[in-house]
Amino acid sequence: MRNVSPVMQRELGAFFYSPIAYAVLTIFLLLLGIFFTATTFIPGNRSSLEYLADLMPVVFVLFLPVLTMRLLSDEYRTGTIETLMTAPVGESDVVIGKFLGAFVFFIVMLATTLLYAFIVSAYGQLDWGMLASTYLGMLMLGALYLSVGLFFSACSGNQIIAAISSMVLLLVFTFLSDYLAGKSGGALKLILRHLSIREHFHGFTRGLIDGNDIVFFVTSTGLFLFLTVKVLESRRWR
Amino acid sequence: MIDVKNLTKTYGSLRAVNNISFSVDEGEIVGFLGPNGAGKTSTIRILTCYHPATSGQATVGGYDVFTQSMQIRRMMGYLPEATPLYPEMRVREYLQFRGKLHGLDRSARLSAISRVTDRCWLGDFINRPIGQLSKGMKQRVGLADAMLCDPKVLVLDEPTIGLDPTQIRETRNLIKQLGEHHTILFSSHILSEVEQTCSKIILIAKGRVVAQGTPAELREKVSADSKIFVEVKGPAKEIQAVIDAIEGTRAVELDGAAEGEWNRFVITGTGQRDIREPVAKVIQDKGWGLRELRREVASLEDFFVKIIAEQEN
Numbered sequence: 127m128r129n130v131s132p133v134m135q136r137e138l139g140a141f142f143y144s145p146i147a148y149a150v151l152t153i154f155l156l157l158l159g160i161f162f163t164a165t166t167f168i169p170g171n172r173s174s175l176e177y178l179a180d181l182m183p184v185v186f187v188l189f190l191p192v193l194t195m196r197l198l199s200d201e202y203r204t205g206t207i208e209t210l211m212t213a214p215v216g217e218s219d220v221v222i223g224k225f226l227g228a229f230v231f232f233i234v235m236l237a238t239t240l241l242y243a244f245i246v247s248a249y250g251q252l253d254w255g256m257l258a259s260t261y262l263g264m265l266m267l268g269a270l271y272l273s274v275g276l277f278f279s280a281c282s283g284n285q286i287i288a289a290i291s292s293m294v295l296l297l298v299f300t301f302l303s304d305y306l307a308g309k310s311g312g313a314l315k316l317i318l319r320h321l322s323i324r325e326h327f328h329g330f331t332r333g334l335i336d337g338n339d340i341v342f343f344v345t346s347t348g349l350f351l352f353l354t355v356k357v358l359e360s361r362r363w364r
Numbered sequence: 365m366i367d368v369k370n371l372t373k374t375y376g377s378l379r380a381v382n383n384i385s386f387s388v389d390e391g392e393i394v395g396f397l398g399p400n401g402a403g404k405t406s407t408i409r410i411l412t413c414y415h416p417a418t419s420g421q422a423t424v425g426g427y428d429v430f431t432q433s434m435q436i437r438r439m440m441g442y443l444p445e446a447t448p449l450y451p452e453m454r455v456r457e458y459l460q461f462r463g464k465l466h467g468l469d470r471s472a473r474l475s476a477i478s479r480v481t482d483r484c485w486l487g488d489f490i491n492r493p494i495g496q497l498s499k500g501m502k503q504r505v506g507l508a509d510a511m512l513c514d515p516k517v518l519v520l521d522e523p524t525i526g527l528d529p530t531q532i533r534e535t536r537n538l539i540k541q542l543g544e545h546h547t548i549l550f551s552s553h554i555l556s557e558v559e560q561t562c563s564k565i566i567l568i569a570k571g572r573v574v575a576q577g578t579p580a581e582l583r584e585k586v587s588a589d590s591k592i593f594v595e596v597k598g599p600a601k602e603i604q605a606v607i608d609a610i611e612g613t614r615a616v617e618l619d620g621a622a623e624g625e626w627n628r629f630v631i632t633g634t635g636q637r638d639i640r641e642p643v644a645k646v647i648q649d650k651g652w653g654l655r656e657l658r659r660e661v662a663s664l665e666d667f668f669v670k671i672i673a674e675q676e677n
Contacts, residue, residue: 132464136450143452205448209509212412212444213465214437362416 129215133223134230137197141231146196150189151235157185162242173250175243179260179331183324186271187296193231194275195289197224198358202283217358221351225276232268236261256333263330266343270323271296273350280357300324365390365517365547366411371420373406380406382571383420388564390516393543395558396551398568399672404551405445407568408521411549412442424517438466441510441546445521447502451495455486455505458494459512466513480508483538500531507535511542518542520550524557536561555668567668569675575667583664591660592631592640593619597653600627606646607631612639626655 141147158178165177201207210220246252271292278292279285300323307318307325319325326339366388373381381403388394396404410417411424413433421428427435450458456477463473481487484504489497494505503523510518523539524532539561542548552558558565559579567575567582575582596603600618607616612633619628633639640657647654 128467129465132461136453136461139457140450140452204450205444205446206450207448208409208414208444209442209448209462209506210465212414212437212440212442213462214434214467215465216434361414 127219127222129219130223130226133215133220134226137224137227138230140196141193141227144196146192147231150192151238154185154189154235155238158239158242162245166242166246173246173252175246175257175260176331178239178242179264182264182267183300183327186268187293187300190232190268190271191275191278191289191292191296194228194272194279194292195285196279197228197276198279198354199283199285199288203285211358211361217355221276221280221354221358225273225351225354228272228276229269232272233265236264236268253333259333259335260331262335263327263339266330266340266347267323267327270343270347270350273347273354277350277354277357280354296323365392365425366549367421367423368407368411369421371407371410371422372418373403373410373415374418380571381410381417384568384571384573386566386573386576388547388549390547391543392564393539393548393550393562394564394566395562396549396566396568397553397555397558397668398551399553402553402568403571404553404568405521406571408519408549408551412440412519413437438513439516441513441515441518443503443506443510443518443520443523445525447506449494449502449505452493454491454493455481455497456490458505459508462509462512468513476512476514479514480511483511484508485534499526500528503527503531503535507538516547518546518548518550520548522552523550524552524554532557555665559664567671569672572675574671574675579664582667585667590633590637592633592643593628593656593658593660594631594643594647595626595628595654595656596647597625597655598627598647598650602650603627603647603652604629606650607643610639610642610646612637612642626653628656 158181161181162178165171166175198207201210211217243252243257247254274296275288275292278295279288282288282291299321303318303322304324307315307322310318320342326342329336329339368387369385371381371384372379384403384407396408398404409415410422410429413429413436416430423429424436425439427433429436453461459477459480460473463476468476481490484507486501486504486508489501489505494502497505503526507520507523510520520539524535527535536557539548539550543561543563550561562579564578565576565582566573575585577585594607600622604616604618607613607629613631614634615632617630617632619630622628631639631643638659640659644654644657
């Protein structure tokens with residue numbers, strides 16, 4: 127675990143050097159700004175960030191895989207994986223370091239949206255407790271998406287393939303499972319509901335912090351990080 | 365220091381490394397020589413714990429590459445073939461990062477960085493982004509990185525590839541200097557380079573070790589006959605007959621077209637015997653003109669080419 131911090135610092139540095147990260151940040155803010163003015167910032171509307179929070183799963187599915195696609199595929203493509211993995215660094219240090227680097231960048235990205243909360247609170251009574259639970263939910267959602275993105279980045283030396291695969295998987299588990307749950311019944315409905323990322327996220331946006339949902343996000347994020355470590359280790363079996 | 369026994373590596377049906385065995389003693393500079401695709405990089409990647417062998421055993425400093433890779437990675441500096449680096453980082457940042465990975469604390473890192481930047485002439489470039497450096501400079505950064513933790517063993521994969529002649533000479537000298545304190549294994553497909561720097565050569569082709577030993581030992585194995593080139597003014601037929609009569613000549617042949625009265629001959633002697641003196645004597649006795657008399661001992665280069673060609677067939 128000693129090497130988590132240098133890997134994380136390097137990764138975070140790489141984010142701030144990379145034009146893609148700035149492009150993501152810019153489009154993210156532009157999109158949310160437009161959406162905020164169009165839905166929330168209207169006289170007579172409720173003073174909460176519900177609309178914005180409901181939009182987050184869509185936005186994250188599109189944006190976070192773009193942030194993570196580079197993490198490992200770029201190391202494969204340029205061959206730096208060889209210098210990295212022949213240094214005294216464990217696979218888990220690399221994976222956790224890279225994940226945390228992306229997560230910190232994500233936090234910076236998310237922190238900019240707090241501005242909307244302050245704007246709303248200037249014009250009405252904002253429920254700060256509910257806001258806190260919304261942000262907790264967004265952090266958990268983001269962490270899960272980043273871990274899925276990192277996993278696919280470990281699977282391919284091609285960034286585009288990595289990004290698209292993670293987008294597809296995330297779309298299926300965020301929206302399709304939700305949609306299918308609505309169409310089906312019985313045990314299948316129950317299973318699909320439990321697998322739906324959006325279903326687990328929804329509670330947080332309404333100020334409801336459920337142990338179930340926390341366990342879902344923490345374990346699934348952990349699962350994908352674990353799988354990423356295994357993919358990276360698999361090099362040593364071949 | 366490095367001990368390799370019956371190492372084999374296959375990629376699918378391709379056998380890149382085929383039952384290789386060799387050893388490198390402490391303090392030796394060993395050249396790993398072979399044509400492109402001979403299995404040099406595959407072997408090196410096994411030794412640096414980057415990927416596993418299909419079968420066989422390899423130890424570095426007594427540690428097994430498969431089960432004790434962490435210990436090996438701590439004591440080894442490695443420069444991969446293409447010198448992969450992070451282009452967005454500055455040289456100093458990169459060396460800092462690599463120092464941290466090797467667990468050097470702040471002061472150890474600073475002294476290590478100043479040591480390697482001196483050694484690899486990186487002083488002027490330390491604050492430049494790596495992406496802006498030339499190929500030769502990047503190579504130096506890679507070398508500096510490999511030396512950063514003062515490793516016992518240095519493994520350099522084609523360290524001079526893509527460099528200009530001056531840089532090649534500098535790198536060679538650097539390797540020689542480093543050999544005083546480190547055990548070095550470096551690969552190359554250029555014979556003269558290995559011959560000049562190494563105390564031992566391991567020649568590999570098609571995944572097999574075809575010869576190993578010091579440059580002198582290998583030269584002894586060169587069994588080809590010596591050749592003498594001579595240029596004489598006189599009647600070609602008669603000259604040929606006279607020289608052929610000298611003891612120790614095996615064959616005399618005309619070498620190229622005559623230049624007026626001047627004829628060139630190639631004389632093949634038996635073994636390593638030097639017959640220049642009797643040749644000069646008979647020519648003088650006959651009163652012919654002589655303007656060149658040169659002996660060529662079969663070189664390591666010939667040996668190298670011959671052995672590789674044998675393997676390919």
